[in-house]
Amino acid sequence: MSKFKKKKGGDLPAISTASLPDIVFMLLFFFMVATVMRDSTLMVNNSLPAADQVQKLDKKDRVMYIYAGKPSSRYMDKYGSEARIQLNDKFAIVEEVGAFVLAERASKRQELQNVLTTALKVDGETKMGLVSDIKQELRKVNALKINYTTRIGEYTQNMD
Amino acid sequence: MAKRSVPVVNAGSMADIAFLLLIFFLVTTTIETDSGLNRKLPPIEEVIDPPIIKERNIFTVVVNKNNQLLVEEELKDISDVRTLAIEFLDNGGGAGEDSCDYCQGKKNPSSSDNPEKAIVSLKNDRETSYKVYIAVQNELVAAYNELRNREYLRLNPMSGMNFVQANNRYADPRTSSDEKEKLKPQLNIVKSMYPQKLSEAEPNKN
Numbered sequence: 001m002s003k004f005k006k007k008k009g010g011d012l013p014a015i016s017t018a019s020l021p022d023i024v025f026m027l028l029f030f031f032m033v034a035t036v037m038r039d040s041t042l043m044v045n046n047s048l049p050a051a052d053q054v055q056k057l058d059k060k061d062r063v064m065y066i067y068a069g070k071p072s073s074r075y076m077d078k079y080g081s082e083a084r085i086q087l088n089d090k091f092a093i094v095e096e097v098g099a100f101v102l103a104e105r106a107s108k109r110q111e112l113q114n115v116l117t118t119a120l121k122v123d124g125e126t127k128m129g130l131v132s133d134i135k136q137e138l139r140k141v142n143a144l145k146i147n148y149t150t151r152i153g154e155y156t157q158n159m160d
Numbered sequence: 161m162a163k164r165s166v167p168v169v170n171a172g173s174m175a176d177i178a179f180l181l182l183i184f185f186l187v188t189t190t191i192e193t194d195s196g197l198n199r200k201l202p203p204i205e206e207v208i209d210p211p212i213i214k215e216r217n218i219f220t221v222v223v224n225k226n227n228q229l230l231v232e233e234e235l236k237d238i239s240d241v242r243t244l245a246i247e248f249l250d251n252g253g254g255a256g257e258d259s260c261d262y263c264q265g266k267k268n269p270s271s272s273d274n275p276e277k278a279i280v281s282l283k284n285d286r287e288t289s290y291k292v293y294i295a296v297q298n299e300l301v302a303a304y305n306e307l308r309n310r311e312y313l314r315l316n317p318m319s320g321m322n323f324v325q326a327n328n329r330y331a332d333p334r335t336s337s338d339e340k341e342k343l344k345p346q347l348n349i350v351k352s353m354y355p356q357k358l359s360e361a362e363p364n365k366n
Contacts, residue, residue: 017172024178031185049291051298053305053324054195058333063194119194122290129286131293132362139204148294149196155298158291159227159238 044069044086049124050153057119057147062112064104066097068130069123083126085134094130097137105143117145124158197297199358216270217277219248223296225287238295245303247271249278249354262311262353275307275354283361304356312350323350 046069057063067086071079075091085092087100105113118138122131138146221241222230229236231244252263254273263274272278280300284293305324312323319326329335330343 017175021174021178024175024182028178028182028185031182035185049294051197051294053197053298053301055198055331056328057194057196058331117198119196121194124289124291124294126290127286128284128288128290128293131290132284132286135201139201142203144201144203145198146201147194147196147198148297149194150294150298152195155238155295158295 041089042067042086043072043075043089043091044084045072045123045125046121047124048121048149048151050155050157051148051150052152052154054150054152055147057117057149061108062115063117063119063147064101065119065121066100066134067121068134069126083123083130085130094133094137097134098141101138101141101143115145116143117147118143119147119149121149197294197301199297202359213277213279214273216253217272217279219245219272219278219280221280221282221296221300223282223284223288223292225285227289227292229296238292238299241296241299242303242306245280245300246306248280249275249303250307251278262314276352279357279359281359281361300358301356304354307354308350311353312346315349316346319346323347 044067046067068083069086070076070081070083071091079091085094085097087096092100101118105116108116120131120134135146138144220230220232224230229238229241231241232248236244247265248271249265250263251265251268251271252260252274253265253267253269253271254260254277258273258277260274265271282296282300309322309324312319312321312326316326321329326343327347330340330347335343
């Protein structure tokens with residue numbers, strides 16, 4: 001009798017969840033590898049102006065970024081409040097833009113070198129003088145495709 | 161004597177920890193795609209013999225340092241720019257070989273001959289604010305897009321897309337190359353009907 005009773009317990013063996021962490025770690029590593037983190041920290045205020053006739057800027061490998069705007073509050077006492085250009089991780093003057101573009105271009109693959117776009121991430125409060133100077137520098141190094149990066153919204157948000 | 165066994169460490173919460181990490185990474189990393197207004201700068205070489213352009217074929221927009229707009233020598237509000245630009249581009253006032261059979265404008269003889277000759281000239285001051293400049297650019301691009309949408313829908317009524325949507329689809333890397341081949345000539349026809357001729361003068365130095 002007791003022989004049978006043992007079997008009668010009938011409960012299913014618990015499913016081992018020991019491998020669950022492994023699965024989740026796999027997912028975790030996938031995301032860590034696949035997502036690209038922003039490679040430069042912003043040192044300027046960067047509230048982009050709004051526009052609604054925008055085109056998407058896919059293919060991150062063909063884009064180089066130029067930031068401009070007033071230095072953010074923690075850099076304000078060191079660099080002043082005049083709008084400046086940021087290239088990679090440091091402030092730059094207008095004359096350095098050309099060299100930056102050439103260096104970026106040289107670091108890309110051969111077949112991409114002629115299709116590069118320069119994304120201008122310029123703060124809305126910046127004066128056009130600085131933007132024109134950047135554009136002039138870009139023309140000098142023949143980087144003619146540009147993109148004024150904006151956020152999506154009505155143009156009326158820009159007027160106040 | 162009772163046998164002592166080493167207590168098994170419960171690994172059940174390990175998954176929770178890993179999930180926590182996973183969710184942290186999912187939240188902090190951004191897979192954002194930037195978007196903006198694409199423009200092409202003119203090459204730097206000086207044109208030795210600039211072509212003569214008739215005054216009526218130029219649509220001048222000037223933004224001064226107080227962010228005020230002067231459209232065709234008149235003080236205007238930014239909300240008028242789009243309609244004025246469309247009116248100018250779509251005017252089609254030319255006669256003979258300059259005439260424009262798809263234009264629906266007023267055919268005013270003192271405005272542009274046809275969209276291919278029409279040039280929008282934008283001039284700003286060094287003190288102009290960037291966001292106002294972007295707003296003006298946006299409105300000018302919107303004017304072109306509106307006209308291109310109209311023509312695209314007229315030429316391809318069955319496509320179910322307007323020009324902007326078709327162009328986005330063409331630029332999307334996920335679109336198949338067959339479809340791209342099909343879209344390309346359709347887009348190019350409309351682009352050549354209303355070519356974006358936007359000239360920017362060097363800003364004023366004061």
